[in-house]
Amino acid sequence: MAQIKITLTKSPIGRKPNQRKTVVALGLGKMNSSVVTEATPAILGMVNTVSHLVTVEEVN
Known part of the structure; x- marks a missing residue:
């Protein structure tokens, strides 16, 4: 999976x-x-919940 910051x-x-x-x-x-962290469905759901508080970048 891809990693995200x-x-x-x-x-x-x-x-x-x-x-x-x-x-x-x-x-x-x-x-x-x-x-x-890894971009798992659980983490992406958590990020979606607080998307107005965080920024997300894809890490290579």
Whole structure:
């Protein structure tokens, strides 16, 4: 599978609890923190839930 880089660009403060928990589950803590992970269906669903808070790039 392809790898993706997920970066937290907006704060989860004031968002719904499920969105805050999703950000933590993705491994993102502070603003501008990034993680590189496999693009599995579960991860893509999590990214879709918080798509307004993160940016996603494909990594080669």
